[in-house]
């Protein structure tokens with residue numbers, strides 16, 4: 001195959017009219033479409049052969065049986081009969097399962113000059129003998145083997161990448177379904193997959209399909225090729241991360257041949273295999289791996305050593321070796337310096353709410369800047385351990401803690417996860433006595449405005465938002481990844497745009 005992978009729009013509406021509407025909505029963005037004829041209403045199925053003439057794009061005909069995740073509930077005989085009738089209606093490809101034996105259909109396909117996508121599906125995992133099985137898929141040189149499987153771990157994703165890489169076929173398609181398999185979609189060109197399936201709706205036929213605009217815009221699909229450098233963010237959860245938006249826009253603006261994507265990691269050892277398989281150049285590290293990646297980082301800098309956590313890994317020249325740093329500290333301090341119009345005043349009284357991984361970087365940053373720090377946490381023992389490591393004071397999220405906070409009240413930093421996700425209207429400090437004189441600093445960036453921030457704003461406080469810290473730490477990472485400064489206009493745009 002020459003050139004990059006194509007974008008295929010998966011059509012799974014009950015009517016051909018709806019399918020055509022979806023194609024028009026993404027016209028110009030997609031190169032081909034797949035008609036999931038098994039999703040058509042019974043009355044529409046007989047006229048499925050009209051679609052190629054209506055959309056003027058190469059069309060894959062698919063009539064998927066239920067055991068492969070489809071909706072065709074009739075007998076195999078009926079399915080084969082329907083495919084035989086439809087296949088000569090202008091379809092460019094027909095997708096049939098690797099275990100289907102139907103000589104009459106094969107003959108009809110050959111007569112119609114249609115290419116076969118011969119597919120293997122696994123909705124519950126990755127077969128351990130995948131390499132062997134996919135090597136046997138194509139039944140002739142014109143057939144396109146396709147593996148659509150569901151990695152449940154990074155180790156399984158690595159196995160899928162290896163099996164696909166070893167498959168010697170002029171054209172082939174790989175799909176890792178679900179969030180763990182997501183990189184196979186974004187990296188289709190990089191992996192040598194012939195196309196990537198996309199969905200016109202937020203309710204895709206296969207888990208993990210995104211819409212063509214996201215694939216093309218956010219993930220730079222048309223700009224990637226076999227030599228594209230791969231970067232990403234590892235964590236669990238991670239699919240909500242805004243970091244791909246920051247880094248990919250930077251790469252695009254500077255014309256860097258690189259792409260950045262989320263890697264949902266359930267097993268860190270498996271991820272290192274994925275990193276080797278994809279030759280990943282660098283990663284951002286988020287919860288819960290900021291400490292555990294240290295086992296693998298060959299060299300770490302003083303920032304990592306002092307805070308005991310690493311949020312950035314960059315591949316060194318030596319094979320499989322990584323260099324670790326921590327950009328959370330500077331990411332936290334940079335927006336705060338802007339509030340003060342320069343250096344952070346020594347002796348600043350700061351209350352840090354929370355004692356998790358993020359709080360560690362915050363306390364390290366504040367202690368290093370000469371602030372007086374109080375750490376308050378639900379689990380008092382964790383507050384004490386963190387505070388002791390940096391010569392700070394500690395307490396609980398209780399009345400006594402709140403009383404003490406009155407003496408550390410120039411800056412209040414909210415580092416817990418309370419206010420995110422299901423606890424969207426919660427704050428770890430309900431009734432906190434904001435007076436308007438404090439600076440309130442929120443680490444949560446989604447939602448952009450938490451109840452903690454709303455309470456502070458209502459009292460007239462100056463605030464720093466999680467998005468400012470996220471951007472500031474990403475800008476440091478971008479310098480390491482791209483070897484260039486992040487474009488300031490993109491930084492401004494990121495801070496002012498919504499989710």
Ligand code: NAP
Nearest residue numbers: 287354355356357358359378379415416417443466469470
């Ligand atoms: P973490 O290590 O899991 O720590 C979670 C903290 O939240 C702990 O102190 C925990 O207290 C506290 N907590 C959780 N549920 C609570 C509840 N119901 N009531 C009171 N306290 C509760 O997480 P993390 O890595 O520090 O991340 C924390 C937040 O910071 C996340 O929202 C993350 O997205 C954000 N963050 C933002 C940036 C940025 O650049 N803007 C960077 C890093 C992190 P216990 O010790 O009592 O469990």
